[in-house]
Amino acid sequence: MSSPKSAPRAEVTDGRSQRWNGHKAERRDRILNAAITAIREAGVDVGVKEIAERANVPRSVVYRLFGDRDDLDEQVRTRIISELMTRLTPVLEPEGTVGAAVTRAVDTYIGWIVTNPHLHQFLASGSTKKSVGGSRSVSNARTAVAVQTTQLLAAAMARADGADDIAEPLAFALVGMVDSAVNRWLSRGMRPVSAEALSHSLQRWILHTITVAMADIGVEVRAQTPVTELFGSATEPR
Structure with missing residues (x-):
């Protein structure tokens, strides 16, 4: 009992x-x-x-x-990424013109890096363990940004009655370009160009790439194009 x-x-x-x-x-x-x-x-x-x-x-x-130190570092990266994404996610929603939307996203990202260079370098440093793919947190964050970009590009292509099968590779190419350029720039002590010059160049490259991709399906896109004309209601997740 x-x-x-x-x-x-x-x-x-x-x-x-x-x-x-x-x-x-x-x-x-x-x-x-x-x-x-x-x-x-x-x-x-x-x-x-x-x-x-x-x-x-x-x-x-x-x-x-x-x-161990790797566990601590990975959880630190997760927290840093959370701070960065809190800043970045809202500006990935397109507003105004296409050019203004790209400028807002790139300037926000570069601005955060300039304010927190060591934090970004820490994200880029990866794990001390020789694991394939590096930090899972960093990889997941890149993927999240690329997926959101994919949805926007696919919506614009679908609205134009074009094939949207290139939306995903295009989105990942854009994210990879920005990531590689920024990491190299930071590794060289924010040289040989200023933050403003780097941001301006990245904006132009992104716009040119999107312009060419959309032209391939018969859609003319310029910096002055309103996002409502490009996306309409199709920006909603499908």
């Missing part, structure tokens, strides 16, 4: 477990914030010791909560 006191004892145990889980979550959050602050200020080579000191926890706690 079970004791009636067993239920309260279980409740006490559950309460302690919840408090401990909350304590661990708070520490993890503090460590991640400390890591991002340290990278933003000191660069990508910041050590676990400095991160632990900034978070006001022993270094052993960092490894206990994250397992």
Whole structure:
């Protein structure tokens, strides 16, 4: 026959477990914030010791909560990407003219990089493990942007009664071009051109590429083309 006191004892145990889980979550959050602050200020080579000191926890706690440095780094990347996508996602929705939409997206991205060069370098640095494909978080973010771009291009092509089978490769080509150009530019200390010049060039290349792709299906697109003329109601997910 079970004791009636067993239920309260279980409740006490559950309460302690919840408090401990909350304590661990708070520490993890503090460590991640400390890591991002340290990278933003000191660069990508910041050590676990400095991160632990900034978070006001022993270094052993960092490894206990994250397992190893790669686990910590990947979760830091996830948080950095979340910050970047909060800025970038809204401006990927087309408004005004095609040229203005491209300018807004590229300027927002380059602007974030100029403000947070070390964070972007950290994203580009990948994992210390020799895994194929690098950081999963970074790869997923690139894919998310490319998929959203694909939907926009496919909507414009479908509205023009053209084949939209090139929308996906075109979108991934555009994202890859921007990513490669920016990473190389950062690796050279934001040289040989200024941020403004790089942004302007990327905008022109993107517009020219889209113009050629749309011309192939008989649609004329210019920087002054209103996005409502190009997309209409077809920008809604299909």
